[in-house]
Amino acid sequence: MSPAPVFPEGFLWGAATAAHQIEGSPLADGAGPSIWTRFAHTPGMMLNGDTGDVACDHYHRWKDDVKLMRELGLKAYRFSVSWSRILPEGTGRVNQAGLDFYSNLVDELLANGIEPLLTLYHWDLPAALDDRGGWLNPDIADWFAEYARVLYRALDGRVKKWVTLNEPWVVTDGGYLHGALAPGHRSKFEAPIASHNLMRAHGAAVKAYREIGQHEIGLVVNIEPKYPASDSAQDAAAVRRAHAYMNEQYLHPALLGHYPPELKEIFGEAWPEWPAEDYDLIQQKLDFVGINYYTRSVTKAAESYPLNTGVVRQPLGTYTETGWEVFPQGLTDLLLWFKQTYGDLPVYITENGAAFFDPPTADVDETGQRRVRDPLRIDYLRKHLGAIHDAIQAGVDIRGYMLWSFLDNLEWSLGYSKRFGMVHVNYGTQERTPKDSARWYSQVIQSHGRKL
Numbered sequence: 001m002s003p004a005p006v007f008p009e010g011f012l013w014g015a016a017t018a019a020h021q022i023e024g025s026p027l028a029d030g031a032g033p034s035i036w037t038r039f040a041h042t043p044g045m046m047l048n049g050d051t052g053d054v055a056c057d058h059y060h061r062w063k064d065d066v067k068l069m070r071e072l073g074l075k076a077y078r079f080s081v082s083w084s085r086i087l088p089e090g091t092g093r094v095n096q097a098g099l100d101f102y103s104n105l106v107d108e109l110l111a112n113g114i115e116p117l118l119t120l121y122h123w124d125l126p127a128a129l130d131d132r133g134g135w136l137n138p139d140i141a142d143w144f145a146e147y148a149r150v151l152y153r154a155l156d157g158r159v160k161k162w163v164t165l166n167e168p169w170v171v172t173d174g175g176y177l178h179g180a181l182a183p184g185h186r187s188k189f190e191a192p193i194a195s196h197n198l199m200r201a202h203g204a205a206v207k208a209y210r211e212i213g214q215h216e217i218g219l220v221v222n223i224e225p226k227y228p229a230s231d232s233a234q235d236a237a238a239v240r241r242a243h244a245y246m247n248e249q250y251l252h253p254a255l256l257g258h259y260p261p262e263l264k265e266i267f268g269e270a271w272p273e274w275p276a277e278d279y280d281l282i283q284q285k286l287d288f289v290g291i292n293y294y295t296r297s298v299t300k301a302a303e304s305y306p307l308n309t310g311v312v313r314q315p316l317g318t319y320t321e322t323g324w325e326v327f328p329q330g331l332t333d334l335l336l337w338f339k340q341t342y343g344d345l346p347v348y349i350t351e352n353g354a355a356f357f358d359p360p361t362a363d364v365d366e367t368g369q370r371r372v373r374d375p376l377r378i379d380y381l382r383k384h385l386g387a388i389h390d391a392i393q394a395g396v397d398i399r400g401y402m403l404w405s406f407l408d409n410l411e412w413s414l415g416y417s418k419r420f421g422m423v424h425v426n427y428g429t430q431e432r433t434p435k436d437s438a439r440w441y442s443q444v445i446q447s448h449g450r451k452l
């Protein structure tokens, strides 16, 4: 029997969400529309025509949700702020009601012994800024820093862990290259510009934090290990391109001050030469990096735009509802790569979880209590926490784990069709029901990981 895993003293056990995915009421109390308010109301963009107009109604149920977090024993909660609740036009006028919402949420978390981790940008750009070019306009670095300063001045001290951007790769790959996500652009020329401006904005926000803040700030990236489908030179080159495009495109400029050379190869004429001062702005000292991990990709050379790579489905693999292979070893491999490439910067696993089929309404067990059995999710979480522990044992400085997600929620353009929550949401009644995985995670937290 292997000894029970031991996680470091102070390891932070939590869960994560994002504003547009859970709050609902996107235009309440003076808030301005975001690109997701617009995108969701554009016919054909969202599965089943779902929108974030109601979502989990967290905008009204936040106190009960925090109470449930405490009952489940969460020590931390990662959430995002909707920029257009704070600055309805994206810059200028501050909407005090929006600021009050998040200030009250932070106070309630702290009153319940839960540490807030605040993400400034989780994809819901103010529509008013998109009208001015959004992430394609270089001025957005200043706009983002202005927004960040409003929050730093209002919340720093109560919030001690800040994140600038969530998954810049998804913002550009989904929103500017392939068009599946807001604002729905499809341009090989726009994607590198959006990526670069996201990273400039990240740097500007970190720089602003150093002038105002007293605590910690970092960047959250979604990265996944790329394994070659064969030992051919073509597949090795495909892995190199896919790895650079997803795993190095944002971490390299943020931590090393340059882009991987493969990006010029991938984008060709669409890859600009950036001024040196941009790299100085982007490469600001960080206190941590957040890694969102879900799956791996077994990668082959293939005709595709613009990477010329393909993903090979594994015949003996286990796959989630989103078609992602369950591969915990990939998380250990990735964390070891991170340490080897970027050094001993502290890491939080800021998202990890899986969508498996859960019923739209909870069952009722023999005692008359609502219940949602989700053994596949428990197995997924147990194995990935084991993979994290292996990386810790190998010397990676991992400081915490934020399960994705606290609640079932709006899975962006997939609507409510995918359930990632440890807590089930009946979207008809808004009833919350902790799934078996939530009860299991409570035990993990209480035992500090020994009861994996």
Ligand SMILES: N#[N+]C[C@@H]1[C@@H](O)[C@H](O)[C@@H](O)[C@@H]2O[C@H]12
Pocket: 018, 021, 166, 167, 222, 292, 322, 351, 404, 411, 412, 420
């Ligand atoms: N898909 N999926 C689940 C999850 C998504 O819901 C989050 O908003 C993103 O940060 C990240 O993509 C991961």
